[in-house]
Amino acid sequence: DAGVTQSPTHLIKTRGQHVTLRCSPISGHKSVSWYQQVLGQGPQFIFQYYEKEERGRGNFPDRFSARQFPNYSSELNVNALLLGDSALYLCASSYNRAGSDEQYFGPGTRLTVT
Amino acid sequence: ILNVEQSPQSLHVQEGDSTNFTCSFPSSNFYALHWYRWETAKSPEALFVMTLNGDEKKKGRISATLNTKEGYSYLYIKGSQPEDSATYLCASISGGYQKVTFGTGTKLQVIP
Numbered sequence: 480d481a482g483v484t485q486s487p488t489h490l491i492k493t494r495g496q497h498v499t500l501r502c503s504p505i506s507g508h509k510s511v512s513w514y515q516q517v518l519g520q521g522p523q524f525i526f527q528y529y530e531k532e533e534r535g536r537g538n539f540p541d542r543f544s545a546r547q548f549p550n551y552s553s554e555l556n557v558n559a560l561l562l563g564d565s566a567l568y569l570c571a572s573s574y575n576r577a578g579s580d581e582q583y584f585g586p587g588t589r590l591t592v593t
Numbered sequence: 594i595l596n597v598e599q600s601p602q603s604l605h606v607q608e609g610d611s612t613n614f615t616c617s618f619p620s621s622n623f624y625a626l627h628w629y630r631w632e633t634a635k636s637p638e639a640l641f642v643m644t645l646n647g648d649e650k651k652k653g654r655i656s657a658t659l660n661t662k663e664g665y666s667y668l669y670i671k672g673s674q675p676e677d678s679a680t681y682l683c684a685s686i687s688g689g690y691q692k693v694t695f696g697t698g699t700k701l702q703v704i705p
Contacts, residue, residue, distance in 0.1 A: 483636070512693070521597070521682055521695030522637075535693065569637070578625035578686030578693075579644050584636040 481505070483572050483585035491591045492560050500555045500588045504572030510534075511553040512582065513545055514569040522569055528553055529576035557590075565592045597685045599696035606673050607704050613669045614699040616683035620664035625686040628657055628668055631698070632679040640668075640681075673703040 484503045492498050504511050510529040514522035527535035528547035547553045551572075557564055567587045573580040598617045606612050618626060625644045629637040641650045646661040654671045670677055680698040687694075 514695075519697070521684075521697045523695070524693035527693075537693070571637075578627075579642055581639040581642055582627070583639065584629075586636050 483570060483583050485568075485570050485585040485588050487588060488586070489589045489591075491593060493593055494560055494562060496560050497556065497558050498560060498590060500557075500568050500570075500590070501552065502555070502570030502572075502585060503552045504570075505583055508572035508574050508583070509551055510573045510576045510580070511547055511551065512571045512573075513553070513555045514571065515539075516567040516569055516587070517565075525555070527576065534576050560592045562592050565590060597683060597694045597696040599681075599683060599699050601699060602697070603700040603702070605702045605704060608673060608675060610673050610703075611669065611671045612673055612701065613667050614681055614701075616666045616668070616685075616696055618664050618666070618683070618685035618694070618696075619687065620661055622687040622692075623661045623664075623685070624688065626659055626661075626666050627684040627686065628666070629682040629684070630679045631682055637682060670701075673701075675703045675705050677701060678703045 486501045512527040513525040516522040524537035526545045531547045542558045545555045569587045570585045571582040573582045600615050628640040631637040641657045643659040648659040650657050656669045659666045680700045682698045684695045
């Protein structure tokens with residue numbers, strides 16, 4: 480079975496632009512979470528989606544939004560990009576939304592904002 | 594404790610040595626504690642999910658304990674091997690997945 484996949488792998492954008500990152504969970508998994516990881520820090524929780532609804536949100540501005548599709552894949556959108564948005568964006572899937580479920584991470588999307 | 598803190602930040606041990614790291618987390622509204630291993634150029638890999646006070650989990654040479662009353666978890670590696678070299682992250686889940694907080698990790702290097 481395929482693991483969690485993310486696209487694109489790398490991305491370079493200019494300040495003020497918009498970006499869309501994509502994530503496909505493991506088959507059968509209904510929950511997708513998004514994280515931002517800046518060098519030297521642990522991943523920061525952005526969103527959790529379960530059954531196409533937002534179930535958890537971290538301390539990120541409204542420029543960050545996401546959605547989950549009927550096939551449980553997910554998109555993370557970031558508007559009006561800032562230099563500080565440069566980071567590795569990780570997606571993780573789990574079977575349900577409980578914190579007692581193991582999460583499986585994708586390889587990440589490296590976003591560079593210039 | 595308001596945030597998740599991990600210590601030490603980094604660690605160098607000789608092959609064959611046993612080692613342990615600490616994860617401290619807020620004990621209020623605790624739901625679960627996750628441990629991950631993150632090797633360079635790979636995705637974080639789940640090691641353990643712990644939910645009950647006094648929980649002990651083991652996977653091969655790696656084990657973990659949990660104390661939810663005082664808000665800490667220990668990760669132990671017995672007989673470290675070079676392939677154990679990685680960053681070990683813990684994440685505290687509170688409020689039924691309303692809040693997920695990762696520590697900054699402990700970077701382990703095992704010297705052959």
